[in-house]
Amino acid sequence: MDQHAPQPGAEGLAEPLRSRWSPSVYDDSHRLTSEEVETLLRAAQWAPSRGNSQPWTFFVCEPGTPQHDALVATLTRGNAGWVPRASLVLVSAAHVRTAEEPESEQASPFALHDVGQAAAHVTLQARAMGLHAHQFAGFDHDALAEALGVPATHDLLAGIAVGVLGDPEDVDERTAARDDRDRVRRPLAEWAFAGRFGDAWIAGGAAGGVADSQP
Numbered sequence: 001m002d003q004h005a006p007q008p009g010a011e012g013l014a015e016p017l018r019s020r021w022s023p024s025v026y027d028d029s030h031r032l033t034s035e036e037v038e039t040l041l042r043a044a045q046w047a048p049s050r051g052n053s054q055p056w057t058f059f060v061c062e063p064g065t066p067q068h069d070a071l072v073a074t075l076t077r078g079n080a081g082w083v084p085r086a087s088l089v090l091v092s093a094a095h096v097r098t099a100e101e102p103e104s105e106q107a108s109p110f111a112l113h114d115v116g117q118a119a120a121h122v123t124l125q126a127r128a129m130g131l132h133a134h135q136f137a138g139f140d141h142d143a144l145a146e147a148l149g150v151p152a153t154h155d156l157l158a159g160i161a162v163g164v165l166g167d168p169e170d171v172d173e174r175t176a177a178r179d180d181r182d183r184v185r186r187p188l189a190e191w192a193f194a195g196r197f198g199d200a201w202i203a204g205g206a207a208g209g210v211a212d213s214q215p
């Protein structure tokens with residue numbers, strides 16, 4: 001039984017949404033096959049995007065590769081204890097500018113939305129394959145962009161660490177404790193609106209409905 005899912009309010013979600021969570025204790029001896037890596041990339045490839053613009057780039061960082069070494073060197077202290085143990089990290093970038101000049105025209109106002117959605121698809125595909133995924137943005141973006149040769153038309157965004165659960169005994173206490181944290185969410189009433197901004201959507205309609213019956 002997975003203590004992390006389903007959470008209250010998530011019981012009605014379909015798999016793999018229902019059992020997804022972001023672990024920090026990975027088995028560092030596990031590796032993905034190249035077919036599995038390709039399938040994860042296919043999940044991003046088939047994500048929807050504005051005008052089918054597909055403004056994403058993903059760097060495939062497997063342990064032992066120069067791009068993985070470059071990523072590990074830029075991780076924040078909080079991420080350095082767990083990210084390197086994952087089987088694979090995909091680092092996303094978005095095509096945000098039409099030219100290298102900082103003031104050049106925006107490539108697409110929806111680029112960040114689209115890359116985030118592609119990342120979500122990778123994350124869910126990973127869960128459907130029996131894997132886990134944990135996204136992270138805690139790394140030195142400028143240093144990694146430089147190391148990976150990212151052109152100024154693109155912004156590096158986030159990493160997706162993918163792998164299988166490891167033994168908490170194999171990691172330091174701080175990293176192990178991360179996976180015991182409660183998963184909490186803002187209540188629906190704070191952000192699901194019916195009508196004008198701030199008017200909470202009510203389950204079952206205004207008559208007899210209850211706002212925020214679930215967390």
Ligand SMILES: Cc1cc2nc3c(=O)[nH]c(=O)nc-3n(C[C@H](O)[C@H](O)[C@H](O)COP(=O)(O)O)c2cc1C
Pocket residue numbers: 020021022023078079134135136137138139158183
């Ligand atoms: C864009 C983005 C950046 C994140 N950055 C980090 C990070 O640097 N370190 C980390 O441990 N988790 C990071 N996370 C993971 C979130 O903390 C996590 O998804 C959130 O706490 C909800 O937990 P859950 O995924 O288990 O539901 C990030 C997630 C996203 C989507």
